[in-house]
Structure formats: C-alpha cells, structure tokens
Amino acid sequence: MGSLWSILQILGFAAVFTFATAGPIEGRVKRKSFLKQVDNSTWVIGNGIWNVTQGRQYATKLWYKNKDLVDEAVGHYVSYNGAASDLNWTSAAIVDEGSDYINVRFTAREGDFHWVIYDDLAGAYQYFVNHALPVLGEFRTLWRLDNETFPNGRTNERDGPLPPLSEYRAATNVQDETWQKADGTFLTKYDWSAFLREVDFYGVYGNEVGSWYFNPGKDYYNGNHLKQELMIHRESRTGDAVQLNMIHGTHFQALSQDAFADGKTWGPWLWYLNDGSKEDAARRAKEEERAWPYKWFNNVAYQSRGSIWGKLVLSDGRPAAGAAVFLGDNNSDKTTLDQGKDYYYTTYADEDGTFNIGNVRSGTYGLYAWSNGGKLADVATSVIQNDVTISKGKYTDLKTITWKVTDRKSRIFQLGDFDRQTTGFRGSTPPYGHGRIATCPSNLTYTIGISKPSDWCFGQSSLGTNSIVFPVSSIPESAASAKLIVSLAGFSSGSSADILLNGQKLGNITTGSLSTSQDTYRGATRAGEWYLLEFLVKKEVLKTGENRVEFTVTRSTQWRGWLWDSILLEWV
Incomplete structure (x- = not known):
C-alpha cells in the first residue's frame, strides 16, 4: 500500500480518480463517490469531480479541475477553542449509502464528522455529531486554501479582494490579527465578519474556482438575530485564504461557554465548489434554502419538527409591529445572544404583531421578544414566556401575548x-x-x-x-x-x-x-x-x-x- 500511495501522490488527481472509480465499493462499479483507506491515518474521499486526502488532522490535496486547491496551505480541519484543539481522526467508514451517494464518518474522541458525498456534486454536505466535546466557546470547521487560487472573498456584507500577504508584512501588528499600515489605515480579519443569520452564502473565489458555504436553517448556530461571526480572512502568517465555518462562536460576545448533550448535531451544511461564479453560488444558496430541512438526512431528532404561531400586543393596545422574536433556551439565566447549547430560531413579527416559525425541532423552549426599532422605537421592555412546547407535526398556538410597556x-x-x-x-x-x-x-x-x-x-x-x-x-x-x-x-x-x-x-x-x-x-x-x-x-x-x-x-x-x-x- 505504501508504494501505491507514493505513485498516487506523484500522479495527483488522475491517479486517484482511476484508483477510486475502479471499484469504490465492492460490487458497485458505477459508484463515483468513494472512500479509500491508504494507511491507518490516511484516507482519500471524493467522487468523479473532486477528491481530498484526509490525514489524522488535516485534509489536504484537494483536487478539482486538475488542480490542488490547497497546495502549500493547511487544508481542512475541525477544532475548538480557537486553534488550541484540532480533532484527531482515528478511523473512517461509510455508514450510509444510496444509489448515488455515500455518507463517510470520520471518528475522533470528541465526536464524528460526516461528509455526505453525491456522485454528481462538486462538494459535500457536512455535519458533526457530538459525543465528548468539553465545555467550550468556539467550535469550528474550516478550509485554509491556496492564496493565489483564492484572491477574493464574499459575504453578504463585503465582497472583493482579500488583502495580499505583502500588505501584512509591510504593516505593524497592533493587536490580535490587526495591523496598521504606513498610511495609518488598518488591516484586520474582523472586517470580514457578518451577522450570521443574515448571511445567504459566503466563501473565497478566483477567476477559475470558488469554494462556498451554504448554511440553510441555521438552527444549530448559537445566539440571536444579532449574532456576529468572522466568516473569511487572509491568514497573516502564511497568506492562506481562510474560509471559516464558526458553528459555535464568541467573536463579538461577552461569554458563550456551553456544555453539549451527547448527540448534539451541527448541520448539515453544504460545502460547494464551482468556477468562481457568485451568480451560480447565489442560485445554489436559494436551492438549499428551499430544500431545508433536508429530507435525505436520516436522523430522528432532526426530522422531528413542528411549528409555532403567536401575536404580540403591547399593553397600551399597539400591535408589536416588527418585534424581534427568538425561540431559545427554556428558563435560562443567559442572554439570548449567549445561549448556545441547543437549537435556536429567529424571526420578526409582522405589522399586526403576528409571528410564525416553522420547522422547529421538537422540544421545550423559551420565547423572547424585544423592540427592533421602527414602530416600537420607544419600547424599552421585553417579553419572556417559558415552557413553550413544540411537538412533531403539531402547530403550537400561543394566541395573544400581552407585552407590558410604560406610558x-x-x-x-x-x-x-x-x-x-x-x-x-x-x-x-x-x-x-x-x-x-x-x-x-x-x-x-x-x-x-x-x-x-x-x-x-x-x-x-x-x-x-x-x-x-x-x-x-x-x-x-x-x-x-x-x-x-x-x-x-x-x-x-x-x-x-x-x-x-x-x-x-x-x-x-x-x-x-x-x-x-x-x-x-x-x-x-x-x-x-x-x-x-x-x-x-x-x-x-x-x-x-x-x-x-x-x-x-x-x-x-x-x-x-x-x-x-x-x-x-x-x-x-
């Protein structure tokens, strides 16, 4: 196996593709999606469009369109509490399969990371299932990709060139990943942040290729409507183009230290490759939103969902027009921004104070509401109603909720x-x-x-x-x-x-x-x-x-x- 692997490394994409399609699963020669184990700490996954080499920590050699998109960069990995703890994969296996896909599970002490690979998809659906994560603030998956192939970044807030590495080298570091240039202006990765629940799609791209994340539903994110996170940036030491997936983060918060139940699942989201077209990425983002929650995801808790309706009326008789509505932790002593152990849903009331939230995971929640300005600009008070139960296939009617305000x-x-x-x-x-x-x-x-x-x-x-x-x-x-x-x-x-x-x-x-x-x-x-x-x-x-x-x-x-x-x- 060792000599074969040396040949694969030399021949690159073509060799891996030939090896993979020769028989990705015994008896299924038409299957293009595959998992191949090279040794006890190296695997190759992909399909006829792309493939990546997964090591003990990092996934590298991302082949797409006859090019390695990682090159000298770090690649793909999963970590928590910043870069302090990168997950180490001890095994990989196909745990589910269909006529046109496989579900590959990589196992670490803390939990399982899945790649759901369809034969005809440039990319993969990904999700993580917790088993033993510690109490934490930051948990993320990410790509660190070749800086020349991916010179640009896009969020819903910002779109354009990432600062070249040369600018960082000519500037002075003034704080955490923040640099001051000779003209007095600043370079900082935090310029590429965004309000998570407002993001349609984001990623890094160039003239020939783009790497994108689509996170429809967003119920596994921590925090409320105003939850912000760092999305992409240029790595100041190496120049890597960084595509972050902060599925539990604290970048603009006071504290969000959470303990997670065994089985807590983040995702699925879609990691997607294309020719760098933002128009194509926008189209795909809309497709993913329409398809959420994904019917193909074989998870009982994920598929158990109901809906909720209610109407907010101020005690002075006004409808709570445009109010921010948050479905979060029951009987919590945390702010809505700092809640993060379970699943969270956000919406805004309409002009008559009515709100609806569909596809809510079954469970017991706390309902929170506050002014989002507009016709409620003078309202300093807020609403909390605990013990809100959502059941599978059921419609929870909260009827009219009175919101006490001052004269x-x-x-x-x-x-x-x-x-x-x-x-x-x-x-x-x-x-x-x-x-x-x-x-x-x-x-x-x-x-x-x-x-x-x-x-x-x-x-x-x-x-x-x-x-x-x-x-x-x-x-x-x-x-x-x-x-x-x-x-x-x-x-x-x-x-x-x-x-x-x-x-x-x-x-x-x-x-x-x-x-x-x-x-x-x-x-x-x-x-x-x-x-x-x-x-x-x-x-x-x-x-x-x-x-x-x-x-x-x-x-x-x-x-x-x-x-x-x-x-x-x-x-x-």
Missing part, C-alpha cells in the same frame, strides 16, 4: 431607537471598521429638539464628556421620581464613565458592573453584547428649564468603550 406620556426625552443596535448614529455604518470608535468626539453636546440622531456618535471611548441637554417644562406632582434608562449595544472593558444629571452622580458605565464583550476593539460599530442599565433619579434633581445628562469618561483604553443604543429619561 409614553411619562417620557421626558429619548435619544436613539430601542433596537439593541447603533441605528441612526454617526459612524454606525458599515458595521465593521477597526479604530472607528476613536474618531468619535471626545466632547459632544446633543440638544433635544434641535440636534438630530446623526449628530450623536455611535460609541464613546475617549476621555471627555458626551452631554444631552433637554428641557423640562414642569415637574408633575404625581411623579415620585424619574428613571434614566441607558441601553448599550455593546461594551468592551478598559474604558469607564461617570453618569451625572445636573451635576449629581447617578452611577457609571464600567467593568465593575458589566461583563466585557469583544465588540468595539474588534471594529464592531453596529452591535455587540446588549446591556440595559437603569438609574433612579430623585425628583428634586430635575428642574424646570434646561437640564443636562453627562457621560464623562474617567478612564480610557484605545478602541475600548461602548456602543450606544438608546438613552431615555421618564417619570415614574
């Missing part, structure tokens, strides 16, 4: 819409830009009734004061006090601020009261980990005429600070 007449002022994002503020778009928070003014004054939201910067970090000047026409006798609500769309520790109203300190924004998320210093400008802070204001602190709220930064760390969502003062 809008009690509002003194509001700056920004409640939507857990920096919507409308200066610098909030596009959603990624390293160092942009440092361009926000150190001192800024916003006058209610005169200034507009775009005058307020999306974040705060530098030493100085952001002030809101607002009028009070009269002090209502019925009010016992007032309440200042500060909604943050993100917070990275290292900077702190005192909050004052007419010179009286109400509290602060600081690491002492908030856990840090990895958002502002990784260039997030739209959202990160959401926090809602409330401060009681004594009635006598307010006065008729002009009043002032101040956020004075007392400690500043470069690129670390907070993202603004909304600031509201109301009588209570």
